[in-house]
Amino acid sequence: MKSVLNDPRVDPSLKMTQFFFGGTFFYWLSVLMLCPLLTMRTFSEEKRMGTMEVLLSAPVTDTQVVLAKFLGAWLCDAVGRKVTMIAASVLLAVSAVVTAVPAKT
Numbered sequence: 001m002k003s004v005l006n007d008p009r010v011d012p013s014l015k016m017t018q019f020f021f022g023g024t025f026f027y028w029l030s031v032l033m034l035c036p037l038l039t040m041r042t043f044s045e046e047k048r049m050g051t052m053e054v055l056l057s058a059p060v061t062d063t064q065v066v067l068a069k070f071l072g073a074w075l076c077d078a079v080g081r082k083v084t085m086i087a088a089s090v091l092l093a094v095s096a097v098v099t100a101v102p103a104k105t
Helices: 002-006 012-021 025-049 052-056 062-100
Strands: none
Touching: 025 052, 025 062, 052 062
């Protein structure tokens, strides 16, 4: 990452894409931290809105409720990452086309 910031000749787009979507430490940290935080947030919102009793009185176990909320948070994170990857790919493709146009002299 430091080489990208220090050397202007290095194309940073591939390094940054790998940094956020590849198998780096920061990627796994964000995946392992964001989903549980979103799950905890959904439980706090249930309690704040007063619907926790209704949720816990449903004919499902507590484990099923927690897993459903966790998988919902994980799916939300995965969709967000996929949309961001598509947008980054489109921008990378458009920038390659724009930079390939010869300059008028």
